[in-house]
Amino acid sequence: SSELTQDPAVSVALGQTVRITCQGDTLRSYYASWYQQKPGQAPVLVIYGQNNRPSGIPDRISGSSSGSTASLTITGAQAEDEADYYCNSRDTSGNHAFGGGTKLTVL
Amino acid sequence: QVQLQESGPGLVEPSETLSLTCTVSGGSISSYYWGWIRQPPGKGLEWIGYIYYSGSTNYNPSLKSRVTISVDTSKNQFSLNLSSVTATDTAVYYCARLGAGGPSYFDSWGQGTLVTVSS
Numbered sequence: 733s734s735e736l737t738q739d740p741a742v743s744v745a746l747g748q749t750v751r752i753t754c755q756g757d758t759l760r761s762y763y764a765s766w767y768q769q770k771p772g773q774a775p776v777l778v779i780y781g782q783n784n785r786p787s788g789i790p791d792r793i794s795g796s797s798s799g800s801t802a803s804l805t806i807t808g809a810q811a812e813d814e815a816d817y818y819c820n821s822r823d824t825s826g827n828h829a830f831g832g833g834t835k836l837t838v839l
Numbered sequence: 840q841v842q843l844q845e846s847g848p849g850l851v852e853p854s855e856t857l858s859l860t861c862t863v864s865g866g867s868i869s870s871y872y873w874g875w876i877r878q879p880p881g882k883g884l885e886w887i888g889y890i891y892y893s894g895s896t897n898y899n900p901s902l903k904s905r906v907t908i909s910v911d912t913s914k915n916q917f918s919l920n921l922s923s924v925t926a927t928d929t930a931v932y933y934c935a936r937l938g939a940g941g942p943s944y945f946d947s948w949g950q951g952t953l954v955t956v957s958s
Binding site: 832 | 874876883884885886889897899900933938942943944945946947948949950951
């Protein structure tokens with residue numbers, strides 16, 4: 733099955749830019765999707781496809797991909813962006829996998 | 840906007856079968872894939888499997904021998920059965936819809952339901 737690797741924790745100063753990365757071989761063939769999860773809440777899709785945001789997701793959140801690495805970038809981080817972020821992708825068999833998650837702290 | 844709601848027992852005894860149902864409202868279950876994801880307390884997300892409204896399924900290889908996902912289009916519901924549970928199956932279980940165009944991302948989630956495996 734596919735494996736996706738994320739850094740466990742990242743911090744960013746308020747108003748600065750932060751990049752959260754996700755590595756895995758399946759990302760060479762399939763786009764990652766990204767989910768934001770706040771304590772006690774269900775995950776929320778924030779990025780899918782090449783760089784698509786669902787309705788209601790601020791445009792300071794963006795996604796990109798290069799080779800086996802997908803990235804989620806928050807430009808001008810706000811206090812409300814503090815959360816856990818998970819990447820997800822599928823493989824050729826349609827099996828999905830989530831990364832281990834990155835805890836984002838906004839200082 | 841589609842809404843999903845999980846329902847089922849919050850406590851299951853070891854070796855028994857965990858059974859959950861997800862009710863979809865605000866939209867039809869047809870023409871989409873529907874999935875289950877779980878999250879053990881304090882840990883990350885784990886994909887369990889998904890089903891197309893027509894009934895075709897795909898399961899996490901690590902759980903495949905114990906998982907069955909089914910769909911009831913007449914009730915706009917889909918269900919999860921996980922057999923022979925142990926304490927390691929204790930988790931918040933989420934149901935979710937996969938986005939249009941194929942099973943590539945999860946665009947709508949239920950609020951989740953905590954299932955504890957204990958005697």
